[in-house]
Amino acid sequence: xxxxxxxxxxxxxxxxxxxxxxxxxxxxxxxxxxxxxxxxxxxxxxxxxxxxxxxxxxxxxxxxxxxxxxxxxxxxxxxxxxxxxxxxxxxxxxxxxxxxxxxxxxxxxxxxxxxxxxxxxxxxxxxxxxxxxxxxxxxxxxxxxxxxxxxxxxxxxxxxxxxxxxxxxxxxxxxxxxxxxxxxxxxxxxxxxxxxxxxxxxxxxxxxxxxxxxxxxxxxxxxxxxxxxxxxxxxxxxxxxxxxxxxxxxxxxxxxxxxxxxxxxxxxxxx
Amino acid sequence: xxxxxxxxxxxxxxxxxxxxxxxxxxxxxxxxxxxxxxxxxxxxxxxxxxxxxxxxxxxxxxxxxxxxxxxxxxxxxxxxxxxxxxxxxxxxxxxxxxxxxxxxxxxxxxxxxxxxxxxxxxxxxxxxxxxxxxxxxxxxxxxxxxxxxxxxxxxxxxxxxxxxxxxxxxxxxxxxxxxxxxxxxxxxxxxxxxxxxxxxxxxxxxxxxxxxxxxxxxxxxxxxxxxxxxxxxxxxxxxxxxxxxxxxxxxxxxxxxxxxxxxxxxxxxxx
Numbered sequence: 001x002x003x004x005x006x007x008x009x010x011x012x013x014x015x016x017x018x019x020x021x022x023x024x025x026x027x028x029x030x031x032x033x034x035x036x037x038x039x040x041x042x043x044x045x046x047x048x049x050x051x052x053x054x055x056x057x058x059x060x061x062x063x064x065x066x067x068x069x070x071x072x073x074x075x076x077x078x079x080x081x082x083x084x085x086x087x088x089x090x091x092x093x094x095x096x097x098x099x100x101x102x103x104x105x106x107x108x109x110x111x112x113x114x115x116x117x118x119x120x121x122x123x124x125x126x127x128x129x130x131x132x133x134x135x136x137x138x139x140x141x142x143x144x145x146x147x148x149x150x151x152x153x154x155x156x157x158x159x160x161x162x163x164x165x166x167x168x169x170x171x172x173x174x175x176x177x178x179x180x181x182x183x184x185x186x187x188x189x190x191x192x193x194x195x196x197x198x199x200x201x202x203x204x205x206x207x208x209x210x211x212x213x214x215x216x217x218x219x220x221x222x223x224x225x226x227x228x229x230x231x232x233x234x235x236x237x238x239x240x241x242x243x244x245x246x247x248x249x250x251x252x253x254x255x256x257x258x259x260x261x262x263x264x265x266x267x268x269x270x271x
Numbered sequence: 272x273x274x275x276x277x278x279x280x281x282x283x284x285x286x287x288x289x290x291x292x293x294x295x296x297x298x299x300x301x302x303x304x305x306x307x308x309x310x311x312x313x314x315x316x317x318x319x320x321x322x323x324x325x326x327x328x329x330x331x332x333x334x335x336x337x338x339x340x341x342x343x344x345x346x347x348x349x350x351x352x353x354x355x356x357x358x359x360x361x362x363x364x365x366x367x368x369x370x371x372x373x374x375x376x377x378x379x380x381x382x383x384x385x386x387x388x389x390x391x392x393x394x395x396x397x398x399x400x401x402x403x404x405x406x407x408x409x410x411x412x413x414x415x416x417x418x419x420x421x422x423x424x425x426x427x428x429x430x431x432x433x434x435x436x437x438x439x440x441x442x443x444x445x446x447x448x449x450x451x452x453x454x455x456x457x458x459x460x461x462x463x464x465x466x467x468x469x470x471x472x473x474x475x476x477x478x479x480x481x482x483x484x485x486x487x488x489x490x491x492x493x494x495x496x497x498x499x500x501x502x503x504x505x506x507x508x509x510x511x512x513x514x515x516x517x518x519x520x521x522x523x524x525x526x527x528x529x530x531x532x533x534x535x536x537x538x539x540x541x542x
Contacts, residue, residue, distance in 0.1 A: 117476050137474055164473060177468035178475045182482040184522060185460055188514045189453060190529035196510055197448035201536050202435060203408050204449045205388050208536065210481045211453040215533040219526035226522055234519055239467055241515050243459045248508050251455060251497055255490035258461035262486040265472045265479065 001088075001151035002027035005051065005060035007075055009033035009041035012092045012116065013066030014128035017046035019159035022130040032056045040125035057082045061148050063109070065091035069224035073102040076111070083109035088148035090114045094175065096141055096168035098228035112149050113141030113168055115175075116161060121216065134160035141168050176232035180225060181240060183214045184233070190215035272359075272422035273298035276322065276331035278346055280304035280312035283363045283387065284337035285399035288317035290430035293401040303327045311396035328353045332419050334380070336362035340495035344373040347382070354380040359419035361385045365446065367412055367439035369499040383420050384412030384439055386446075387432060392487065405431035412439050447503035451496060452511060454485045455504070461486035 004020065006013040009031040017029045031038050031047035041047040051059065057079055065072045072093045083089060085108035093099045096113045103111035118136040120127060138161035140153070156163055166174065190212045193200055201208075226233060247254055275291065277284040280302040288300045302309050302318035312318040322330065328350050336343045343364045354360060356379030364370045367384045374382035389407040391398060409432035411424070427434055437445065461483045464471055472479075497504060518525055 117474055119476070136476075139474065166474075171474070174468065174471045174474045177464055178471035178479050181463075182460060182478050184515070184518055185456060186478075186482060186533075187522070187525050187529040188511060188518055189456055190532040191525035192452075192507075192511050192514045193448055194528045194532035197445065197507075198532070198535075200445045200449035201532075203388055203410060203437075203442070203445045204536060205390070205407075207453050207457075207485045208449050210484045211457060212529070212533040212536060213481045214478050215529040217526070218530065219523050222522075222526065236463075236468075237515055237519050240459060240463050241512055243463045244455070244508055244512050244515075247455055247459055248505055251458070252490050252494075254458050254462035255488070255493065257465045258458040258483075258486040259489065261461040261465035261469070261472075262457075262483040264469075265475060265483060 001062050001148050001155070003030070003060045004028065004062045004064060005030045005032060005056035006041075006047060007032045007053075007056070007063065007065045008067035008071060009037040009047060009125050010066060011119065011123050011125070011127050011132075013064065014041045014044055014046035014125035015118075015130065015132040016064060016066065016092075016116075016159075017041065018044065018128050018130035019133055020155060021045065023155060023158040025155065030056050030060065037125055041128075044125055044128050046125055046128050053078065054082060058084055060084070061087050062152055063087055063089040065089065065093070068221075069093045069095060069099065069228055072099055076102045077105065079109065080105050080107065085109060086148070088112060088144075088146055088152060090152060092116050094179075094225045095228040096139075096171045100141060100168040110144055110146045110149065112144055112146075112152070113171075115139040115171065118161075131160065135162065137162050137164045139164050139166050139171050141166065141171065172229050173232050176229055176236045180229060180233045181236040183217060183222065184237060185240065186212055186214035187217075272333050272419050272426070274301070274331045275299065275333045275335060276301045276303060276327035277312075277318060278303045278324075278327070278334065278336045279338035279342060280308040280318060280396050281337060282390065282394050282396070282398050282403075284335065285312045285315055285317035285396035286389075286401065286403040287335060287337065287363075287387075287430075288312065289315065289399050289401035290404055291426060292316065294426060294429040296426065301327050301331065308396055312399075315396055315399050317396055317399050324349065325353060329355055331355070332358050333423055334358055334360040336360065336364070339492075340364045340366060340370065340499055343370055347373045348376065350380065351376050351378065356380060357419070359383060359415075359417055359423060361423060363387050365450070365496045366499040367410075367442045371412060371439040381415055381417045381420065383415055383417075383423070384442075386410040386442065389432075402431065406433065408433050408435045410435050410437050410442050412437065412442065443500050444503050447500055447507045451500060451504045452507040454488060454493065455508060456511065457483055457485035458488075
């Protein structure tokens with residue numbers, strides 16, 4: 001792995017470039033992105049140079065797709081006829097089934113679905129952080145027997161991330177619960193208060209701040225995620241609605257199980 | 272206001288004692304509580320001495336009830352025949368209608384409902400903090416024309432809290448939305464994950480931590496709150512459920528209104 005091309009030099013793409021450099025990667029890191037993002041990525045030292053879509057496709061042995069999901073899917077279709085047959089293409093998309101499905105059209109290059117579970121409230125290469133992935137899960141959808149895939153997994157470990165192998169369907173089911181349901185719940189709570197009890201903010205405590213932090217997110221970031229994980233998200237929403245209905249009659253039992261889950265979530269595991 | 276009696280020397284009661292002292296109060300601060308809480312309150316300097324329920328009732332000109340709601344209601348009934356007629360009785364209960372109703376049986380002493388909106392995850396006088404109320408709302412249900420009430424409001428300002436006047440019904444309606452609904456939502460989310468997707472914690476990010484922090488709360492702390500604000504909480508739960516149902520079909524519009532509420536909540540106001 002000597003030539004890396006980062007498609008989409010935003011927060012995740014630029015942080016990956018910085019993380020590779022910090023971990024000792026000495027190969028080339030090229031960026032394929034908008035002029036504004038290229039400029040920011042070069043200024044931060046996250047990329048060495050800009051390449052066109054086609055130049056990067058033929059030159060890179062690791063192609064890292066860090067656009068929004070719809071951009072990743074579009075890029076996979078464009079890469080299919082032109083990517084180097086020896087290349088590994090991987091991605092950072094927040095859902096995996098639609099992306100892995102799109103990648104099935106690849107004939108030459110090998111695809112490995114990925115999801116580094118890291119982020120922050122600010123966006124863009126300007127906010128990039130070489131430690132963004134440290135101690136965070138990095139989901140991979142497979143462990144292909146491929147020299148660049150082995151090197152890539154080595155670098156994931158070197159930048160401090162925690163590799164987790166999950167097939168695309170399992171990934172999408174788990175993140176529907178761990179990420180998409182909390183997002184929609186926070187948005188629903190904040191939107192309901194906005195409409196029915198805007199004055200409640202006068203008596204708000206830290207709990208309401210915690211509960212509405214995710215609601216700050218923009219739909220732009222969620223459009224593709226919700227569109228590509230609709231079935232799993234709907235199952236999770238339905239289960240939460242049923243639970244809330246039951247709690248209207250009898251909230252007590254859920255406090256013990258809820259506290260149990262919340263405590264375990266905060267308990268470091270051996271993994 | 273020279274003799275304060277704190278009934279219930281837990282986190283809130285002991286923090287009030289420490290806050291008064293830090294703000295320059297030089298009168299006596301007595302505690303009425305369990306032997307263990309009295310010991311901890313004395314050790315922290317939150318109270319000067321222990322008194323029996325009856326001794327404190329006849330001696331204090333400010334009676335501060337900081338037990339759980341059911342303890343406050345029971346204390347009000349016991350205080351009715353014995354409290355000094357010149358005393359002001361106030362409280363720190365998290366709901367106000369049931370407490371104000373119980374206080375209507377008082378004939379001599381004057382009652383002023385209160386709710387200092389502060390707390391922390393740890394409990395007991397051991398966790399008391401003289402700055403617990405700083406910059407936090409302190410709801411009062413009225414502004415009685417009473418010398419001790421005027422002094423008490425002066426001390427609320429001196430300890431850094433932000434006085435908000437709300438009648439009991441308005442208070443209970445607003446906290447149903449700002450506090451009780453977020454609690455039940457967090458508990459429901461955590462309990463649902465516990466039952467249907469315990470493995471989701473393997474791919475959890477900071478969003479799930481935020482969303483399940485309130486779920487750590489024990490039902491012990493919530494039993495009385497839920498029992499004394501059932502109607503308002505049920506209305507809020509019903510509205511949230513309706514919103515979640517609508518979001519299953521079309522989540523987009525709620526992102527803008529939710530983000531708007533969440534941003535305003537984080538914007539300091541002139542008040």
